Amino acid sequence: MTYRAPVADIAFALKYAAGFAPALAEGVYGDLAEDVVEAVIEEAGKFATDVLAPLNTIGDRSGTPFKDGSVTTPPGWKEAYHAWSKAGWNGLAAPAKWGGQELPSAVNAACTEMWNSAALAFGLGPLLTMAGIDALVAHGSDALKQAYLPKLVSGEWMGTMQLTEPQAGSDVGALRTRAERAGDGSYRITGQKIFITYGEHDLTDNIIHLVLARLPDAPAGTKGISLFLVPKFLLNADGSPGARNDARAHSIEHKLGIHASPTCTMVYGDQGGATGFLIGEENRGMACMFTMMNQARLSVGLQGVAIAERATQQALAYARERKQGRATEADSGGTQSGSSPIIAHPDVKRMLLTMRALTRAARAICYATAVALDRAHRGGDDAARKAAQERASLFTPVAKAFATDAGNEVASLGVQVHGGMGFIEETGAAQHLRDARILPIYEGTNGIQAIDLVTRKLPLAGGATVTTAIAEMKRTVAAVGAASDPAFGWTDIRLQDAVDSLERATHWLLGSAHNDLDAALAGATPYLRLFALALGGTLLAEEALAAKRLAGNSADAAARIAIARFFAENLAIQAGALERTVVEAADSVNTADAALSY
Ligand SMILES: Cc1cc2nc3c(=O)[nH]c(=O)nc-3n(C[C@H](O)[C@H](O)[C@H](O)COP(=O)(O)OP(=O)(O)OC[C@H]3O[C@@H](n4cnc5c(N)ncnc54)[C@H](O)[C@@H]3O)c2cc1C
Numbered sequence: 001m002t003y004r005a006p007v008a009d010i011a012f013a014l015k016y017a018a019g020f021a022p023a024l025a026e027g028v029y030g031d032l033a034e035d036v037v038e039a040v041i042e043e044a045g046k047f048a049t050d051v052l053a054p055l056n057t058i059g060d061r062s063g064t065p066f067k068d069g070s071v072t073t074p075p076g077w078k079e080a081y082h083a084w085s086k087a088g089w090n091g092l093a094a095p096a097k098w099g100g101q102e103l104p105s106a107v108n109a110a111c112t113e114m115w116n117s118a119a120l121a122f123g124l125g126p127l128l129t130m131a132g133i134d135a136l137v138a139h140g141s142d143a144l145k146q147a148y149l150p151k152l153v154s155g156e157w158m159g160t161m162q163l164t165e166p167q168a169g170s171d172v173g174a175l176r177t178r179a180e181r182a183g184d185g186s187y188r189i190t191g192q193k194i195f196i197t198y199g200e201h202d203l204t205d206n207i208i209h210l211v212l213a214r215l216p217d218a219p220a221g222t223k224g225i226s227l228f229l230v231p232k233f234l235l236n237a238d239g240s241p242g243a244r245n246d247a248r249a250h251s252i253e254h255k256l257g258i259h260a261s262p263t264c265t266m267v268y269g270d271q272g273g274a275t276g277f278l279i280g281e282e283n284r285g286m287a288c289m290f291t292m293m294n295q296a297r298l299s300v301g302l303q304g305v306a307i308a309e310r311a312t313q314q315a316l317a318y319a320r321e322r323k324q325g326r327a328t329e330a331d332s333g334g335t336q337s338g339s340s341p342i343i344a345h346p347d348v349k350r351m352l353l354t355m356r357a358l359t360r361a362a363r364a365i366c367y368a369t370a371v372a373l374d375r376a377h378r379g380g381d382d383a384a385r386k387a388a389q390e391r392a393s394l395f396t397p398v399a400k401a402f403a404t405d406a407g408n409e410v411a412s413l414g415v416q417v418h419g420g421m422g423f424i425e426e427t428g429a430a431q432h433l434r435d436a437r438i439l440p441i442y443e444g445t446n447g448i449q450a451i452d453l454v455t456r457k458l459p460l461a462g463g464a465t466v467t468t469a470i471a472e473m474k475r476t477v478a479a480v481g482a483a484s485d486p487a488f489g490w491t492d493i494r495l496q497d498a499v500d501s502l503e504r505a506t507h508w509l510l511g512s513a514h515n516d517l518d519a520a521l522a523g524a525t526p527y528l529r530l531f532a533l534a535l536g537g538t539l540l541a542e543e544a545l546a547a548k549r550l551a552g553n554s555a556d557a558a559a560r561i562a563i564a565r566f567f568a569e570n571l572a573i574q575a576g577a578l579e580r581t582v583v584e585a586a587d588s589v590n591t592a593d594a595a596l597s598y
Contacts, residue, residue: 001314001428003053005045005114011038012560013360016546017539018367020106028378029104037107040092044111047087051080052118059121059260060431064201066252071200071262077122081203085155089115090126094133098149105377109370112299113363116306120435121260123306125158125198127299132159132210135227135292139280147235148208158204161292162193162211162266170448172212172286173221177268179213179228179276188273189213189230189247192265195442199264200232200249206241207232210292211268211276212285219283227285228276230268246274257434293443294396298373300443301366301399304407307439308359311407311414311432316352318418318427319343342417350570351417355410357567360543361536362403368539369395390465394457395535397449401525402532404439405446411436450524453531454509455517463510469535470506473499476538479545487561488544494568495537498575502534505582513586522589523582530578537572540564 015021015034024034055076062074073081084090093108094100108130116123133152136145151157168174177191189211193199200207209230218224233241249264268274280288319342327344342348372395375388411433415422422429440446458466477499481492505527513520544564547557 001317003049003056003117003310003313005048005117006309006313007041007045009360010045010110010113010363011041012547013363013543014041014106014110014367014371017360017364017543018106019371020104020367021546023106023371023375026380028375028380030378032104037104040103040107041110044089044114047084047089048114048118051083052115052122055080055122055260056119057428057431059119060257060435061259063259064252064262066200066249066262069200069248071202071249071252071264073201073203073262074260077260078203080122081125081155084115084126090129090155091153093130094149094153095137098133098137098145099153104370104374106367106370106374109298109302109367112302113306113309113366116303117310119260120303120307121258123303124258124261125201125203126155127303128161128197128296129155129157129159131161131292131296131299132208134295135210135279135288136229138291139227139288140229141277141279144229144277144279147239148229148231151206152208156204157206157208158198158201159208159210160196160199161289161296162196162199162209163289164193164195165191166194170445172225172289175212175214175225177211177213179215179226180273181215182273182275185277187213187228187276187278188269189228189276190269190273192250192267194265195253196249196264196266197261197442199262199266200252201262205233209247209266210279210289212289213276215282222286224283225285225289226282227279227288229279230274230276234275246271256437257431258438294393297396297400297443297449298366298369300439301362301369301396301401301403304400304403304405304436304439305359305363305366307407307432307436308355308362308403308410311411311429311436312352312355312359314427314429314432315355315414315417316343318421318429319348319352322419348417351413353563353566354570355413355417357540357563357571358406358410360563361532361540361567361571362399362406364539364543365395365532365536366399366403368535369399387461387465387468390460391469394453394460394465394469397453397457398528398532398535400443401440401446401449401453401528402536404436405529407436407439408433446528447525450528451521453528454520454524458506458510463506466506466510470499470503473502473534473538476541476545480541483545483548485548485561487558487565488541489565489569491541491565491568494573495534495541498530498534498537498568498572501575501579502530505530505579508583516586518590519586522586526578526581526585530575530582533572533575533578537564537568540567 059074064071091100096102179187236242250267253263323339327340372392379385414429418429477495541564544560547560551557
């Protein structure tokens with residue numbers, strides 16, 4: 001079963017769950033027309049479905065052989081990449097000044113989902129290039145921008161993002177790669193980076209590495225980190241790739257999934273030091289990297305949505321075909337021999353609905369984060385832009401962690417729906433699960449996202465950012481109640497409970513837990529899930545209300561109401577238990593060392 005981009009669903013979620021339609025109506029996007037957005041999503045969907053999706057299995061099986069320092073990408077990969085970048089997809093959201101189309105981040109988010117559904121290992125490379133473009137646009141000197149941005153935006157060159165070293169993973173401040181001033185304005189970089197995605201490959205004729213390193217006189221920890229642009233090939237006077245820089249891939253990793261994405265160990269300075277150019281100011285590299293990481297974290301969240309969507313499509317198709325047992329329903333589609341398609345069994349329906357509901361909620365949260373980012377860049381005044389930036393900051397860890405956890409849960413359920421065939425590589429369901437497993441780990445593990453949410457994001461604007469978000473959730477719950485439509489079942493009651501739980505847990509974290517950091521840290525992951533259930537549930541309810549408003553009694557409205565209801569009654573209902581875990585169970589974590597002492 002291959003992938004079909006769900007363009008209608010994607011466009012609907014963007015407009016009505018994520019708040020793109022109101023932003024468009026308010027003029028946040030200038031004179032951008034809705035039909036242009038729909039046409040872009042439609043075209044991206046075609047490319048993802050027709051060109052990229054067929055490469056997914058090929059990439060998984062071929063991997064990226066490494067020989068004599070070079071990486072060969074799977075058959076068809078290069079042609080697809082060139083067709084993709086030639087069509088302008090890489091620069092969709094990049095500034096027009098540098099050759100991009102300057103379309104909204106929210107539209108790019110929709111496209112990012114589709115590239116990654118089609119082939120996650122393919123989508124990962126451009127995702128990092130785009131994040132690098134953002135960092136360079138925000139922090140690079142004019143000379144660096146002019147030399148590198150046009151080719152990065154066009155996709156002629158790809159970028160990498162290099163933080164990780166053997167002793168510095170989550171703890172970036174422990175990195176040791178050194179940068180020395182060369183005296184001519186450039187720097188000499190020496191050291192080793194590990195786990196570098198697309199650190200070496202044959203897709204483009206130059207690779208632009210963004211590398212974190214430390215100057216000899218830098219303060220310890222994250223305050224002493226600087227960001228450098230280190231090209232694989234230094235540039236000739238005419239801007240073309242020239243001499244090879246002193247940077248190389250030493251080896252690639254053998255991995256559980258994303259086999260077609262080369263993960264490289266990089267070595268700098270075999271011959272005295274790679275030439276690097278400072279981005280931003282010395283010792284201010286983390287600020288630059290955060291520009292890059294925030295974009296990349298949202299995009300990794302979108303990878304979670306992407307894999308969930310693909311796994312759901314595949315499981316649904318299988319469940320409609322596979323016949324086993326006899327369903328109790330009269331209209332179960334039973335065959336002459338009496339067996340029913342497994343989709344008729346309530347337990348299989350439950351799995352499929354869970355898959356669809358998690359996917360849709362994760363999509364809504366990720367797209368809402370992208371709309372907040374757009375408002376932060378394009379909003380009417382400083383106050384609106386600042387509030388939107390804080391909202392994007394608050395939502396980013398939730399988008400990254402919830403959507404990637406959802407990707408794993410959904411891919412695992414996808415295997416389960418297939419029964420034994422799910423465990424057999426032939427069906428492809430297993431690849432989704434293997435590919436999904438990295439998502440909660442890279443771009444800051446989901447544990448680190450939860451800590452970020454609780455310690456840095458909740459206190460934003462003195463707590464006003466989260467309070468405003470909760471107030472909006474309450475308005476949606478009230479609107480569901482006011483709709484008085486029996487099709488919503490217990491949706492408003494369950495969502496009200498979830499939002500109340502979120503509100504109480506938030507107050508606890510901002511209040512009493514303030515003086516007990518370990519208690520807050522012990523509850524961070526359940527709190528992030530609680531946040532996502534309340535936010536995801538209310539965004540799905542928004543989507544359902546919009547469908548009801550626009551299409552009355554249509555099948556589409558019925559389907560959206562059904563999924564919002566399923567989410568509220570089966571998933572958001574877990575909020576109360578999560579609240580108690582956050583508020584009451586911290587002690588059971590922090591006093592239980594005895595249980596881990598043997
Ligand atoms: C396939 C792949 C591709 C990657 N691509 C890139 C890339 O392109 N560029 C790049 O720079 N890196 C990349 N990485 C590295 C990735 O970002 C790191 O693996 C990740 O940040 C985690 O670091 P670590 O592996 O050292 O784990 P550790 O930091 O050792 O973490 C181990 C566990 O401890 C937890 N933990 C650690 N510290 C804390 C803490 N303070 N509080 C609570 N829990 C904590 C973590 O959540 C995790 O569960 C990639 C990794 C892989 C596997």
